[in-house]
Amino acid sequence: MAAELSGASGSLAGVSNEPGASKPDPIIKGSNITRTFGGLKAVDVEKIEIQRGVITALIGPNGAGKTTLFNLLTGFDEPDSGTWTFNDKPLAKVPAYKVARLGMVRTFQLTKVLAKLTVIENMRLGAKGQRGEKFLSAAFKSLWKSQEDENTKRADALLERFKLDAKREDFAGSLSGGQRKLLEMARALMVDPELIMLDEPMAGVNPALKQSLLGHVKSLRDEGRTVLFVEHDMDMVRDISDWVIVMAQGQIVAEGTPQSVMADQRVIDAYLGAHHDTDITEIDVSELEQEAEAELEAEAAEEKKP
Numbered sequence: 109m110a111a112e113l114s115g116a117s118g119s120l121a122g123v124s125n126e127p128g129a130s131k132p133d134p135i136i137k138g139s140n141i142t143r144t145f146g147g148l149k150a151v152d153v154e155k156i157e158i159q160r161g162v163i164t165a166l167i168g169p170n171g172a173g174k175t176t177l178f179n180l181l182t183g184f185d186e187p188d189s190g191t192w193t194f195n196d197k198p199l200a201k202v203p204a205y206k207v208a209r210l211g212m213v214r215t216f217q218l219t220k221v222l223a224k225l226t227v228i229e230n231m232r233l234g235a236k237g238q239r240g241e242k243f244l245s246a247a248f249k250s251l252w253k254s255q256e257d258e259n260t261k262r263a264d265a266l267l268e269r270f271k272l273d274a275k276r277e278d279f280a281g282s283l284s285g286g287q288r289k290l291l292e293m294a295r296a297l298m299v300d301p302e303l304i305m306l307d308e309p310m311a312g313v314n315p316a317l318k319q320s321l322l323g324h325v326k327s328l329r330d331e332g333r334t335v336l337f338v339e340h341d342m343d344m345v346r347d348i349s350d351w352v353i354v355m356a357q358g359q360i361v362a363e364g365t366p367q368s369v370m371a372d373q374r375v376i377d378a379y380l381g382a383h384h385d386t387d388i389t390e391i392d393v394s395e396l397e398q399e400a401e402a403e404l405e406a407e408a409a410e411e412k413k414p
């Protein structure tokens with residue numbers, strides 16, 4: 109089946125729904141990427157292509173390998189095997205801060221170290237690309253000393269755009285869940301990336317801020333960037349994705365438009381196992397919990413029988 113699309117996702121018209129489907133203008137192309145932890149194959153991706161200029165969601169059940177794949181592509185982890193390119197440049201073994209300078213950046217949840225810095229200090233660190241946490245305090249010192257005016261100007265403009273300017277001197281740790289997500293996005297934009305990878309942009313965000321966050325993500329695409337995001341919030345996936353890639357047990361099991369993917373039997377199987385007849389968009393978690401509870405009660409009653 110081929111996708112029928114219009115608007116921003118029109119460039120994906122005609123792309124097949126098969127896992128690893130070729131795209132007309134891929135910004136990322138990867139093949140045979142594997143990563144094993146002990147005996148567990150966390151990532152086992154035969155082929156992946158990410159289309160330029162659109163919003164792609166990476167979804168899948170817990171433990172599917174989404175974060176590990178993110179880490180591999182951005183140079184934060186090394187694969188056991190595999191090759192991938194960004195703008196046709198091979199990236200295997202390229203460290204994360206160099207990947208960021210090339211124009212591919214991932215967001216990070218606010219760590220303890222970053223929470224103790226102010227909002228503007230976080231932004232200035234973003235300008236340095238992405239080194240491990242160990243390097244951050246050293247990088248901060250040198251930045252502070254050299255007073256990079258350009259970076260500060262860019263940081264202030266971004267804080268204004270993301271409505272964080274009033275929080276400029278506050279500790280990042282004092283921000284609300286939604287404001288933290290905005291800061292993560294703003295910080296990643298300090299290097300003016302072509303591809304921005306968002307790690308669960310809706311996690312811990314209250315409903316009032318969700319719409320505003322969605323608007324910000326769409327605006328990244330509208331200004332010509334490519335967006336790839338990992339997310340469990342299916343409303344967000346349906347609302348803003350042009351394309352969805354589904355992982356399960358380390359592999360890509362399906363892809364397509366949000367509508368086609370959510371009706372795809374392979375996706376329903378991946379999420380629900382035996383719950384075949386359920387529409388993934390209408391899963392009521394409390395119902396599943398009640399079922400599990402009832403099963404436990406029945407088991408307990410069985411055990412009590414003489």
Ligand SMILES: Nc1ncnc2c1ncn2[C@@H]1O[C@H](COP(=O)(O)OP(=O)(O)OP(=O)(O)O)[C@@H](O)[C@H]1O
Nearest residue numbers: 145146148150168169170171172173174175176177
């Ligand atoms: N550093 C690690 N050491 C050992 N096992 C790991 C490590 N990182 C990930 N794993 C394992 O690899 C598998 C894939 O994990 P990963 O975090 O990539 O999944 P995910 O799809 O991002 O899950 P979630 O949606 O819950 O964040 C899991 O079984 C996880 O326990």
